[in-house]
Amino acid sequence: MFYREAGQFKASYQADQQIFPIRQDRVAVWALIVFFAAVVPVIADQYWLKAILIPVLIFSLAALGLNILTGYAGQLSLGSAAFMAVGAFGAYNFMLRIDGMPFLLALVMGGLCAAAVGVLFGLPSLRIKGFYLAVATLAAQFFIVWALVKFPWFSNYSSSGVISTQEISILGFVFDGPTSKYMLTLAVVVVLALAAKNMVRSSTGRAWMAVRDMDVAAEVIGIRPMRTKLIAFAVSSFYCGVAGALYAYTYLGTVEPEGFNLDLSFKILFMIIIGGTGSIMGSFLGAAFIVLLPILLDNFVPSLLGDLVSSSFVSNFQLIVFGGMIIFFLIVEPHGLARLWQIGKEKLRLWPFPH
Template sequence: MSVIGTEAIEGFSPSGVTAHDRLHLGLALVLLVVLAGIPLVANDYWLNAVLIPFLIMSLTALGLNLLMGYAGQASLGSGGFMSVGAYATYNLLLRLPELPLPVSLLFGGIIAGLVGIIAGLPSLRIKGFYLVASTLATQFLLEWLFNQYGWFSNYSTSSSISAPRLALLGHDLSSPAGRYLLTLATVATVTVISIRLVRSQTGLTWMAIRDMDTAASVIGIPVTAGKLKAFFVSSLVIGIAGALWGFAYLGTVDARSFNLDRSFEVMFAIIIGGMGSISGGYLGAAFMIFLPILLDHVGGRLFAGAVDAGQLENFQKALFGALIVWFLIKEPRGLAALLSRAWTQLVSRLAR
C-alpha cells in the first residue's frame, strides 16, 4: 500500500487540517464521550470481561500496527513486549511507590521500548520471515527470563505478580469503573499521540521505508534510525498495553499470560482490521473480542441442550477461523478499507 493509499484510508493529509479531518475529530469526540459514560449504564461483567480487554487489545494492535503497518517491519514478539511493560511497571510501583501511576506506566513503556530497540537491531540486516524468526526468539527469551529470575516478580513462589493498588491523585481506581476509565484515558491519549506521529515526518519516513527501504536510503532518508525508532515506539505502546492487561484486566499475571498465543492474537487483529490504519487496530480488536461473544450467544440459543458444550466450543472456534480466512480472501486490506469504501459509496449516493 502506498503512502497516498494509507492517507486515503485514514482520511487525512499531513499538509493541514481538512474538512474530513474535522469530521473525524467530531466523531471521535462523540465516541469518547459515549465511552466515558458507559460505566453509568454497564454492569461489572461488561466492564471487566468485555470493554477493558477490548480497549487494551486495541492499544496493543495500535502499537504493532505502527511497526508492521506503517514501518513495514515484521514482528511476532508482541507478547514479550507486553510482559516487559507489565513487569517493569510492577517493579516501578513496588520499588518507587512515590511515582504517580501514569508516570510508572510511561516509564514501564519506555523500558519496553528500549528492549524493542535491541530486538529491532536484526532488522538492519534482515527482513521478512527471518525478522519474524528473530522477534519470535525474543518472545521465547523474555518468557524464559521472567520465569527464571525471581527478582522480576519480587521472588513470588509462583513467579506471578499481583496488581498493586491502582490510585491516581488519591482516588482509588480498583473498582471496575475506575479500571475502565484508567484504560480508556490511557488508550485515548496514546491514540491521539499516535495519530499526530504518523502524520509527522517520522510517519512519512516509516512509510517510505515500508514501501521500499533501498530507495528511501538512496534519497537520504535515515533508514537505520527510522527502523529502530519504529521498534521503540511500537514496543513502548505495547508495553503500556501489557501493564494495563496485567493490572486493569487480569489482576495477577505471569510470563505465560503473554505467551506466543497473545502475539498471534495481536497480529491477527491488525491483519483483520487493516494494516497501515490507526482505526484498523480498533476494528480488528473488536472482531477478535466481540465475535466470539456473539457466536457464543447465538450458539447457545440455537443448540442449547442439544449439543455438548465442548463440541459447541470447538464448532465456534472452527467457525471463527473460517470467518477469518474468508474475510482475508475477500478483503485482504482489512475492515478499515472495507468500511472506508462503504462510507465513500454512501456519501456519493447521498450527494446525488
C-alpha cells in the same frame, strides 16, 4: 450524501493538515469519545466493563503498537506479547521498589523498559527482512518469557512467577472499581491513539512508510533506514509495554510470564491483519473483532443449537466458526475492516443519489 466534504474549503495549510480534515470525521470522533467516556460507564454493567470493554481497549493499544511497527514501518514482528510482558513487569517493579511511585509514571517507565528491549531485539531488522525478521522476533518472545521466569527478582520472588498488581491511585483517588479502571484505561488509550495518529502524519510517519514501501529510495532521499526502523521498534514496543502494564493493572490484576505467550502475540497479529495494517482505526476494529467474536459465539451458538449437541461440540464448533469467519474476511477484504470502512465512506458520499 451523508458523508460529503463538498463545501468544506481549506483556506490554510493548517486547516488542511488537521488531524481529521473532514468535518464529519471530527464530529464522529468527538461523539465516540464522549459516548465511551460519558455514556458507556453509566449504561454498561460490571460484566461489560470488566470482561469486554477494558480488554478491547487494551488489545487495541497493543494492536496499535504492532501496527506502527508492521503496518507503518513494514517490520514483521511476533514478539508483541513479550513486549507487553516487559511493560507489565517493568511497571510492577517500579511500583514495588520505589516508594510513592506515581502510577502513571510507572506506566510510562514500564513502556520505556519495553521500548529499550524492543530496540535491542529490533537490531536484527537492520540486516534481515520479512519472514526472517519475524523469526528473529520470535527469539524475543521466547527469551523474554524465559528470563522473567528464570530470574525471580522480576516477580519479587513469588512462587511460579505470578505477580499481583498493587492498588492504583492517582493523586489520592483510588481506582478500584471496574468503572474507574475503565475510565483510566480509556484515557490512556485515547491519548496514545491521538499521539500515534500525530506521529504517522508527521515526518516520522512518512519516514516509516517510506522505509516500508521502498527502502532504497528512502535512503537516497536522506532517510536513515536504521534509525527509522529502530524508532519504529521503540515506539511500537512502548505502546505494547503500556498495553501490557494496563493488562496487568486494570484488567487481570494478577499475571504470570506464561500469560504473555506466543498465542497472545499471534492474537495481536491477527488483530491488525483483520483490522487493517497501516491504519490506526484498524487496530481498534481488529481488537474489537477478535475479542467480541468468541463472546458472541459463546452466547449465540448454544441458544441456536440448544440441546441438540453436546457442550464439547459447541466449544469446538465455535473455533471452527471463528476460523471460518477470519478466512471469509481475509478473502472478501484482504486489507481489513479499516478498508471496508473506507469503501463504505466512499459509497456514503454519493448514496442515495449515485448519479
